[in-house]
Amino acid sequence: MKISNISIKHFTSIESVEIVFHETIALVGQNNAGKSNILKALDVFFDPSASKITEDSFYSRDISMPIEIAVLFTSLNETEEEYFRSYVQDNALKVKRKIEWDSSSSKPKIHHIGYRSVPKVDWLNEEKISGSAIDQWWATKSALSIEGIQFASHFKSKPNVTSWKEAATAFISEHKNIIRFEEIERENIAGFEGVLKGGLPKFVLLPAVRDVLDEAKSGKTNPFGTLINSIEQLATDEDKTQLKKPLGELSKLLNAQGA
Secondary structure, three states, X not given: OEEEEEEEEEEOOEEEEEEEOOOOOOOOOOOOOOHHHHHHHHHHHHOOOHHHOOHHHEHHHOOOOOEEEEEEEEOOOHHHHHHOOOOEOOOEEEEEEEEEEEOOOOEEEEEEEEXXXXXXXXXXXXXXXXXXXXXXXXXOHHHOEEOOEEOHHHOOOOXXXXXXXXXXXXXXXXXXXXXXEEEEEEEOOOXXXXXXXXXXXXXXXXXXXXXXXXXXXXXXXXXXHHHHHHHHHHOOHHHHHHHHHHHHHHHHHHOOOOX
């Protein structure tokens, strides 16, 4: 998966901004224009720790307005589509972090929100299909149609909830191009935050530094060490074998003693 779009509202110096991502993107601007705050917003999105949020994190210190950081992921592979199947629509996954300030505890409250597209008609919406709802719909079954295509014709007699849901899924799949959908938010359904932690890419924020050599000397807990360690974990034994020689040569060049 890759980031396709990011929307940030009421975060630090950013009142509202939306950025469309391409294969490569560069943030260019004057000092204090907010470039670093966009990266910090992504850091909060991927690692939404309460320790990163203070009253200063809110735009103009206005804690009455929540911080919202939404990211749209596209180009999901088959494994990712299956992992997030309840929240994927047209090979895209949209996730939002909504952060409110709890004045009573002086701490942030972080909401983890996923988006789903559901049919606007209740009788195709899985979440609204129930025994009592079917009783009402069946009484006027001839009205259950979209552009003249009858839904109730699938049944010889009034179906149970399971059969109705199965027929609704098939109907949606067959007539998706003429069914109207709406996007709805869902918070923490079925342990959504746990699902996110296991499925989203790893994000490492590299802050501006004065001396890269000093930063690189630190252990695995500093940003550069975390990045290098993450790459190392992803590398296969074959990758490491291929990289061993060029990295060795590079090390010799970097550590060469001047005459």
